[in-house]
Amino acid sequence: MKHLSDEQLVFHHYQVSDDGHSVEAHLAGCEACRARYQALQDVLSAIPVTPVPERSADYGRQVWQRLQPRLDECVVPFWRRLFERPSLPSLPRWWLAPAMTALVLAAFLVGLFWSRSRAQDTLASRLRQELRQELVADFQSALNRSQERSSNALAALEARLANDSKAEARQLVQALHDMLGRARAEDRQMLLAMFRNWEEDNAAAYVTLRQDLEELASLTDKEMRRARSILVELAAQTPPPDPPFRINK
Numbered sequence: 001m002k003h004l005s006d007e008q009l010v011f012h013h014y015q016v017s018d019d020g021h022s023v024e025a026h027l028a029g030c031e032a033c034r035a036r037y038q039a040l041q042d043v044l045s046a047i048p049v050t051p052v053p054e055r056s057a058d059y060g061r062q063v064w065q066r067l068q069p070r071l072d073e074c075v076v077p078f079w080r081r082l083f084e085r086p087s088l089p090s091l092p093r094w095w096l097a098p099a100m101t102a103l104v105l106a107a108f109l110v111g112l113f114w115s116r117s118r119a120q121d122t123l124a125s126r127l128r129q130e131l132r133q134e135l136v137a138d139f140q141s142a143l144n145r146s147q148e149r150s151s152n153a154l155a156a157l158e159a160r161l162a163n164d165s166k167a168e169a170r171q172l173v174q175a176l177h178d179m180l181g182r183a184r185a186e187d188r189q190m191l192l193a194m195f196r197n198w199e200e201d202n203a204a205a206y207v208t209l210r211q212d213l214e215e216l217a218s219l220t221d222k223e224m225r226r227a228r229s230i231l232v233e234l235a236a237q238t239p240p241p242d243p244p245f246r247i248n249k
Contacts, residue, residue, distance in 0.1 A: 004033045009040050 004026055011017035012024075027034045056062075 003030065004037075006036075006040070009033075009037050010044075012037070013041060013044055 004023060008017060008023060012020060017023055027037055
């Protein structure tokens with residue numbers, strides 16, 4: 001919904017609006033515009049209205065009589081206007097005193113504000129310089145204090161290290177000795193376990209090898225006797241073989 005403007009509300013208040021019926025209809029249906037119109041009525045009703053005085057019937061003739069002498073003075077022939085130098089409109093003499101007073105007052109105010117501005121700029125520049133110097137001094141003092149605290153802390157740390165170096169060295173040596181002892185014990189246990197495993201494995205292998213050798217020896221003895229008897233039988237039954245080559249005569 002398009003609300004009414006302030007101009008439309010003012011015209012409706014003074015009953016000079018062209019579309020009064022539509023404004024009334026909108027105010028009847030729009031609560032926001034109705035509240036604005038009520039507030040505008042409260043403001044306008046507080047403003048005193050000066051009644052317009054009634055004019056007499058010959059008011060126009062009186063105004064013309066006052067203007068007629070000035071119009072006659074301004075009437076200049078056309079041929080004189082062609083040769084006259086254009087001039088500025090004449091002003092009454094009474095305006096010179098207020099104009100001069102206004103110029104003097106304006107010059108005084110300009111000088112006052114200018115000098116005050118110059119003084120404020122000078123004061124601001126001096127304050128900035130002093131503030132910068134104070135900040136530099138505070139920063140330098142804070143830096144010196146920080147360096148002093150750092151030096152003191154470093155000296156205390158060096159003294160503590162010097163006092164505790166022997167005890168810490170003993171502790172480190174003892175810890176290293178304990179660690180090496182534990183490592184040697186672990187290595188010894190591991191080597192003993194490996195040796196026992198190797199001994200058990202070798203003993204089993206030795207027994208197995210001995211059994212295999214004994215069995216092989218018994219088998220070899222039997223086979224050798226059998227092979228010898230077979231060779232004897234073959235030698236008795238088989239004639240001697242021919243030589244590998246013959247000599248032709």
